[in-house]
Amino acid sequence: QKEVEQNSGPLSVPEGAIASLNCTYSDRVSQSFFWYRQYSGKSPELIMSIYSNGDKEDGRFTAQLNKASQYVSLLIRDSQPSDSATYLCAVGKDYGGSQGNLIFGKGTKLSVKP
């Protein structure tokens, strides 16, 4: 089992719709969780970080964390064509032998159709 798993997609949604991206992780001691966006040929850039159970909202983006289910999600409301990118889920290993390590999922490719 991979440490961080995401559906590779592609996920296609119409403009204005809600895009839902999901991520599961295997290490229960993980404490920090991140969503990155990566445009083709560019570096990953941070969209959201979340550390506590529940929802965290920032503009059109909402991150959701459920540590009991080891599940992180990202909702993008009012999706725009400019949101078309690959979204990477990352999990921080902040305790134990791999302290400080950051593990990424393979990413979900999102396509927003005008």
Added chain:
Amino acid sequence: DAGITQSPRYKITETGRQVTLMCHQTWSHSYMFWYRQDLGHGLRLIYYSAAADITDKGEVPDGYVVSRSKTENFPLTLESATRSQTSVYFCASRTGGSEAFFGQGTRLTVV
């Protein structure tokens, strides 16, 4: 300039040659990472470092060597480049518990 920079941005080398990719950060972040990104594989960790002189293997370390004599620098060396090491390489840094910041990437082609 503040931030994290990689050099070179593009590199073509021949099979069997030694290649070093450079990474420099100005934040004094404790942790630094090298990832490679290939189609269908996402970001795979090659090596990471928790501090100067402390490094550890990631998922795909074979054929790579790292060092970290200073906090701000984390070079990655391919001792004898192979075609399978053709990839985009990203360096990143973070403090404990925080997000990671990425360099611009190095596109390496081994011919």
